[in-house]
Amino acid sequence: xxxxxxxxxxxxxxxxxxxxxxxxxxxxxxxxxxxxxxxxxxxxxxxxxxxxxxxxxxxxxxxxxxxxxxxxxxxxxxxxxxxxxxxxxxxxxxxxxxxxxxxxxxxxxxxxxxxxxxxxxxxxxxxxxxxxxxxxxxxxxxxxxxxxxxxxxxxxxxxxxxxxxxxxxxxxxxxxxxxxxxxxxxxxxxxxxxxxxxxxxxxxxxxxxxxxxxxxxxxxxxxxxxxxxxxxxxxxxxxxxxxxxxxxxxxxxxxxxxxxxxxxxxxxxxxxxxxxxxxxxxxxxxxxxxxxxxxxxxxxxxxxxxxxxxxxxxxxxxxxxxxxxxxxxxxxxxxxxxxxxxxxxxxxxxxxxxxxxxxxxxxxxxxxxxxxxxxxxxxxxxxxxxxxxxxxxxxxxxxxxxxxxxxxxxxxxxxxxxxxxxxxxxxxxxxxxxxxxxxxxxxxxxxxxxxxxxxxxxxxxxxxxxxxxxxxxxx
Numbered sequence: 001x002x003x004x005x006x007x008x009x010x011x012x013x014x015x016x017x018x019x020x021x022x023x024x025x026x027x028x029x030x031x032x033x034x035x036x037x038x039x040x041x042x043x044x045x046x047x048x049x050x051x052x053x054x055x056x057x058x059x060x061x062x063x064x065x066x067x068x069x070x071x072x073x074x075x076x077x078x079x080x081x082x083x084x085x086x087x088x089x090x091x092x093x094x095x096x097x098x099x100x101x102x103x104x105x106x107x108x109x110x111x112x113x114x115x116x117x118x119x120x121x122x123x124x125x126x127x128x129x130x131x132x133x134x135x136x137x138x139x140x141x142x143x144x145x146x147x148x149x150x151x152x153x154x155x156x157x158x159x160x161x162x163x164x165x166x167x168x169x170x171x172x173x174x175x176x177x178x179x180x181x182x183x184x185x186x187x188x189x190x191x192x193x194x195x196x197x198x199x200x201x202x203x204x205x206x207x208x209x210x211x212x213x214x215x216x217x218x219x220x221x222x223x224x225x226x227x228x229x230x231x232x233x234x235x236x237x238x239x240x241x242x243x244x245x246x247x248x249x250x251x252x253x254x255x256x257x258x259x260x261x262x263x264x265x266x267x268x269x270x271x272x273x274x275x276x277x278x279x280x281x282x283x284x285x286x287x288x289x290x291x292x293x294x295x296x297x298x299x300x301x302x303x304x305x306x307x308x309x310x311x312x313x314x315x316x317x318x319x320x321x322x323x324x325x326x327x328x329x330x331x332x333x334x335x336x337x338x339x340x341x342x343x344x345x346x347x348x349x350x351x352x353x354x355x356x357x358x359x360x361x362x363x364x365x366x367x368x369x370x371x372x373x374x375x376x377x378x379x380x381x382x383x384x385x386x387x388x389x390x391x392x393x394x395x396x397x398x399x400x401x402x403x404x405x406x407x408x409x410x411x412x413x414x415x416x417x418x419x420x421x422x423x424x425x426x427x428x429x430x431x432x433x434x435x436x437x438x439x440x441x442x443x444x445x446x447x448x449x450x451x452x453x454x455x456x457x458x459x460x461x462x463x464x465x466x467x468x469x470x471x472x473x474x475x
Contacts, residue, residue, distance in 0.1 A: 014159040018090030021125045021150040029117040030087035034079060036071050036110050042167050044075050070105040076133045076142045079114045084146060088116055089127065092151030096126070100144035104135070111136040116146065125149045168300035171432050174458035177296075177305075177336065178209070181464045186213045187262045189445070189463070190252035192274055193218040193245045194267035197230035202447060202456035203265060204232055211460045215240060215261060218248040245269035249277035256285055256442050263463045265445040271312060278440055290314070290324035291439035293446060294332050295422045296462060299431040302389065306425075307333055307341075307409040311418035312446060313437060319361055322411065323368060328438040329409045330377035332462065335469035344388035344407035345381025346417070350399060358382065358413035365411075378403055385410070385421065434458035436466070443467065 019028070034040075045056050050072055053060035061069045077100055084093055106112055112133050120128035127150050133142035169175075189212040194200040200223065203214045216223050216234075220241040227234050240255075242248040249269065255261040266274050278285050293312035296305050309329045314321055326343060333341035345362035352359045362381030369379040380403035386393040391405035399405075412418035425431040434455050437444035443463040447456050 015156055016086055016091055016159045017156040018092050018151050018154065019088060020154055021089070021121075021127075021152055024089060024118055024121065024127065024150060026118050026121060028088060029115060030083050031113055031115040032079065032083055032087070033111060033113045036075070036106055036108055036112065038069075038108060039165075039167060040075065041069065041071060041108075043165060044072050044078070046167070048072065048074070066105045066107070068107055070107050071110075073100075073102045073142075076100075076102075076106060076112065076114070079112065079133065080116065080131045080142075080144075080146065083114055083116050084129070084148060088118070088129070089148065089150040091155040091157060092153065094149040095146070096149060097147040098131075098144065099146075100131070100142055102142055104139050104141040106133075106135065106141055112141065119145075125152060166301055168430075171298055171452070171454040171458070173298035173305045174432060174434065174454050174461070177434075177458050177461040177465070178211070180337065181211055181461050184464055184468050186210050187464050187467055188213045188215065188260070189263040189265050189460070190215050190217050190255045190261040191265045192252045192267050193242075193248040193269040195219060195222040195226050196268040197226050198449065199267040199447065200226045201230050201232060202451070202453060203267070204237070205453060206265075206457055206460040207237070209457060209460075211457065211464050212263070212265070214238075214265075215255065217252045217255070218242050218267065219244065245273050246277075249274045250283070253277045253280070253283065253285060257283070261442070262467055263442050263445060265460070265463075266447050268449075271446060274444070274446075275313065275437075278437075278444060285440040285442065287439060287441060289328065289439040290317075290321050291437055291444075292317075292321075292325040292328045293435060293437050294329050295418075296332075296336075296434045296436075296458065297422065297425055297431045298433075298458075299425055299429055301429060304408065305336065306389070306407075306431075308418055308422050309409070309411055310415060311412070311422045312415070312435070315415045317414065319364055322361055322365060323374060324439060326365060326374055326377070326379070326409075326411055329411065330374070331469075332436065332438060332466055333408055334376055335466040336462075338408050341377040341408045342403040342406055343377045343379045343381075343409040343411060344383045344403050345379060345411050346385060346388060346421075347382035347413060348384060350383050350387050350397065350404075352382065356382075361413070377409070380404060381411075383407075432458070434462055436462045438466070 115132050116129045119130050129146045131144045191203040191214050206212045207214045215238045217240045242251045292310040295308040310325045330341050347358040352363050359382040366379045368374050380401045387404050388407040394405035432455050435446045443466050445459045445463050
């Protein structure tokens with residue numbers, strides 16, 4: 001009976017083993033084959049700090065002598081080192097010298113075969129090895145010679161499992177959102193109580209980017225003090241003096257009602273203070289649509305923007321409220337250029353269970369979409385979180401759905417769940433968060449004290465894109 005048949009856990013373990021100096025003969029060789037992928041170049045650039053545009057800037061690389069992105073030369077050198085350190089001689093090898101000649105470029109998609117061959121055995125365990133790298137066409141791209149000390153002791157160790165690496169350009173999705181606003185007119189935005197350096201800087205940066213025309217509403221002396229602290233000029237910026245945050249919120253809403261502002265932006269006041277003025281029955285900005293908050297997250301491990309709603313406004317929405325929450329999120333996704341937003345209605349399970357109210361709401365919302373009561377998106381639910389965003393989980397459970405595993409929008413059962421999901425992605429998965437409130441007469445840009453400058457700009461971009469989508473003739 002084999003070790004595997006006996007259930008020995010080491011039977012399937014991979015090992016790495018060297019060849020000692022005494023076991024090695026002139027002419028011995030080892031090789032490996034690797035195909036160059038974009039991730040290889042990116043990871044090598046991150047590790048080495050070498051951001052030469054010939055390797056990492058596709059637009060520039062088209063103009064240089066090779067007319068395309070090529071590998072760092074030492075990527076091939078690293079592969080040679082891998083063969084020496086893992087195969088021949090293997091573990092215990094001490095590198096003394098390496099000479100390399102770079103004869104031809106290695107481009108994306110090229111397959112390189114790396115070979116080392118012992119050419120000399122010298123005293124004191126020293127070896128000379130010829131080192132070559134050839135591409136799939138047989139062209140020699142690198143050749144050289146290595147001088148090492150081979151181990152005298154036999155070493156056999158379990159092969160270390162390397163960690164998975166997820167490469168992510170911070171806020172890359174937001175950069176795309178901001179770029180999409182380049183040809184749009186800035187929106188006149190009432191910035192409510194920007195009395196600290198962070199909120200004021202976010203508004204001024206958005207103005208500098210041409211995304212908004214900021215109108216600062218709040219205590220003038222405090223706004224000027226915040227500008228001084230931030231080292232920013234307020235020249236040419238309109239300031240509307242208001243004695244305190246409540247008055248600033250009311251004054252900003254009045255600007256919108258008078259047609260003098262097309263959006264609101266939260267400064268250094270509580271969300272409740274701002275929204276109290278927005279939802280006021282007589283003087284607020286209510287419409288027939290229920291207001292709801294939509295997070296747009298840039299998650300490092302997700303390939304596209306992920307919208308989550310509602311994490312800030314509606315605590316325990318009923319079915320009618322959820323209908324508006326879904327529609328607001330779909331409308332924003334459409335404004336962002338997502339042609340048919342895929343909406344996952346979340347619960348704890350993926351089947352309807354009469355004892356779990358959120359599964360009944362999910363089923364009802366899907367049927368409402370079938371009947372045209374929700375438009376513009378593709379709904380499915382109930383879906384558990386994993387089934388909404390993980391193709392692997394969908395495959396494992398045999399779920400047949402055009403939404404499951406690839407959702408653009410996650411609609412949580414209530415504010416608590418939505419807030420927890422968003423905050424977990426932000427603080428455990430490294431996501432960036434932008435947010436906006438829809439359903440009022442104008443979009444309300446909600447920012448947090450923890451938001452980065454890029455997140456604040458992205459929130460402004462959401463409002464600008466939404467207004468452009470709602471009024472294309474004015475774009």
